[in-house]
Amino acid sequence: MSLSKKNISIITINYNSSEYTKNCIDSIIQVCTNTLEFEIIVVDNASEIQDYRNIEEHIKTLNNNKIKLMRSRINIGFGAGNMYGVQQANADYYLILNNDCIFKEDVLSYCYMFMQEHTNVACCGPRSVDQDGNQWHGFNHFTSFTKEIIGKKAAEFLKGPSTPRLRKKYTNPIKVDYVNGSFMFFRSSFFDMVGGFDTNLFLYYEESDICQRLSKMGKCTYYLPNITYVHYKDKSIGESLAATTKLIEYNTSLFYVMRKHHTWLYFKIFHFFFSLRYFIKSFAKPKYFPIFLKAVGGFPLHKSLKQKQVLTSPV
Secondary structure: OOOOOEEEEEEEEEOOOHHHHHHHHHHHHHHOOOOOOEEEEEEEEOOOHHHHHHHHHHHHHHOOOOEEEEEEOOOOHHHHHHHHHHOOOOEEEEEEEOOOEEOOOOHHHHHHHHHHHOOOEEEEEEEEEOOOOOEOOOEEOOOOHHHHHHOHHHHHHHHOOOOOOOOOOOOOOEEEOEEOOOEEEEEHHHHHHOOOOOOOOOOOOHHHHHHHHHHHOOOEEEEEEEEEEEEOOOOOOOOOOOHHHHHHHHHHHHHHHHHHHOOHHHHHHHHHHHHHHHHHHHHHOHHHHHHHHHHHOOOOHHHOHHHHOOOOOOO
């Protein structure tokens, strides 16, 4: 851990995607102001040795003491990987940043000033666009029966007109449930207070879970639409996961978060209708039948990808 406290610790995970990680690091160094003291902590999540070496060599050529590289010999997932990096961080704010993101403007300074001026805000995140300039949803709503079974539009309608609309374009900062997990700018004191990310989750829903825990403490999250970063979506987890595997892991995390944040009866009602939906879908598309069977079983955590990881060779 750094002895001198920084303004911002940027934590990013690499998993067999070193070219994206290198571009991410370069964009931060090139664009972000020198008036802020920041560090970049790269956590390699058990990538292939050559992929790790690519980053190691690139950092050496940069010769910048702001950058640290750590390696885990086992793929511990998004939440635990970031927590591994956070343990080495010492800053007023943590930026949890996907390695498939690049900056074209100084988003660090903007987020820093916003958080300095709004002391009850726990987390904020800017607008994100893909490499072609198409906008991604920068925020989302917490898990609920209505959202997951009926749909996001129905959930927004039932919550009333004050609820932010996913399809609406905003020009000023707005309070939301949670922001995109590819860029989460946390006040470190609040992040630490709730224990950071829930490491039971391997992939997906980490951002929803932590912002919901912060919300229960009376701390809020803001979406900042007037500052932008580029996100090459889904490149951070590599190219190796099949679509069905991703869907199963996604729903495993969904079921865990629904159990965690709702009552037993609420979850059971959700479980029934979720299973019924996939049962019906499997008649039209038999490929969904395995998902239906997993749903009936409740997508238990012991079947998560986290339980299938193995130790890699030391570097």
